[in-house]
Amino acid sequence: MTRTIIITGASDGIGAAAARQLHAAGERVVIVGRNPAKTEAVGRELGADWHVADFAELDQVRTLAATLREAYPRIDVLANNAGGIFGDRTLTRDGFELTFQVNHLAGFLLTNLLIDRLIESEASIVQTSSLAAQRFSRFDIDDLQGERRYSASAAYGNAKLENILFTKELARRYGGDGISAAAFHPGAIASSFASTSTGAWRWMYTNPLASRLLTSVEVGGSRLAWLAAGTPGLDWQSGQYHANNKPAATSALAADPLLAQRLWKESAAMVGLAG
Numbered sequence: 008m009t010r011t012i013i014i015t016g017a018s019d020g021i022g023a024a025a026a027r028q029l030h031a032a033g034e035r036v037v038i039v040g041r042n043p044a045k046t047e048a049v050g051r052e053l054g055a056d057w058h059v060a061d062f063a064e065l066d067q068v069r070t071l072a073a074t075l076r077e078a079y080p081r082i083d084v085l086a087n088n089a090g091g092i093f094g095d096r097t098l099t100r101d102g103f104e105l106t107f108q109v110n111h112l113a114g115f116l117l118t119n120l121l122i123d124r125l126i127e128s129e130a131s132i133v134q135t136s137s138l139a140a141q142r143f144s145r146f147d148i149d150d151l152q153g154e155r156r157y158s159a160s161a162a163y164g165n166a167k168l169e170n171i172l173f174t175k176e177l178a179r180r181y182g183g184d185g186i187s188a189a190a191f192h193p194g195a196i197a198s199s200f201a202s203t204s205t206g207a208w209r210w211m212y213t214n215p216l217a218s219r220l221l222t223s224v225e226v227g228g229s230r231l232a233w234l235a236a237g238t239p240g241l242d243w244q245s246g247q248y249h250a251n252n253k254p255a256a257t258s259a260l261a262a263d264p265l266l267a268q269r270l271w272k273e274s275a276a277m278v279g280l281a282g
């Protein structure tokens with residue numbers, strides 16, 4: 008039976024590359040992006056369905072979830088890949104710090120709004136995290152909005168650590184219901200990443216000389232495609248963080264189950280879901 012693989016952030020970069028690879032391997036991919044023209048272009052290229060939502064507005068995530076539920080009676084893989092690093096501290100219309108919302112809270116909400124469908128499908132849920140979780144996070148569960156201390160790097164590192172904590176708590180809560188969850192670092196990838204950031208991040212990813220040190224989007228996409236195409240329990244273990252298609256070390260905080268549970272509860276309260 009053809010599987011259905013939904014990838015957010017699939018209008019560009021790692022998500023688009025993964026969608027192309029999975030499509031070439033015969034999988035049915037569903038493209039989710041923010042920019043309507045870019046999203047449509049990838050959808051048309053692959054003959055795939057496409058959907059548009061800006062994760063900086065949680066109501067758009069709610070509408071997206073309703074559309075996906077209506078359109079897909081099975082969802083075999085949900086890849087929460089949309090994200091990025093930004094600049095000065097900015098609040099969304101929903102009142103949350105932008106990096107936190109786009110990288111973590113929106114994917115948390117989308118997953119929860121689809122959870123019964125994902126359970127029925129015994130789905131894999133994949134989070135595109137980053138080495139930044141280990142390198143740049145200064146995680147404080149009592150300061151999720153970066154009100155006390157903010158830098159673009161730390162906000163990004165924190166959000167990518169939240170992707171791993173979310174993965175672990177998903178595996179703990181729903182492993183018995185057939186859900187598998189994985190997080191991964193795609194590599195330092197030459198994509199549109201950091202194009203709306205500032206300082207060293209923007210320079211690293213947009214300067215032609217510096218960006219020669221980066222790896223191709225095809226390699227980054229292949230890391231996501233490997234998890235999406237793989238069999239949990241056989242190719243990878245649920246609840247793990249991966250780099251280079253194998254389990255990898257990350258921040259020690261990612262191993263704290265109480266922190267993962269607390270993040271879930273706080274996130275659920277923010278989006279109006281039962282914890």
Ligand SMILES: NC(=O)c1ccc[n+]([C@@H]2O[C@H](COP(=O)([O-])OP(=O)(O)OC[C@H]3O[C@@H](n4cnc5c(N)ncnc54)[C@H](OP(=O)(O)O)[C@@H]3O)[C@@H](O)[C@H]2O)c1
Nearest residue numbers: 016018019020021041042062089090137195196198199200
């Ligand atoms: N590149 C790297 O070195 C690297 C390393 C580690 C982790 N990552 C992670 O990999 C993931 C993909 O990034 P990438 O490198 O492929 O960057 P990218 O080329 O900039 O792609 C980012 C994707 O996320 C979408 N997106 C961004 N903001 C969004 C929003 N507000 N609402 C909905 N979608 C939004 C973009 O949509 P539009 O293009 O339609 O606006 C695009 O499809 C991100 O989670 C990133 O943090 C990247």
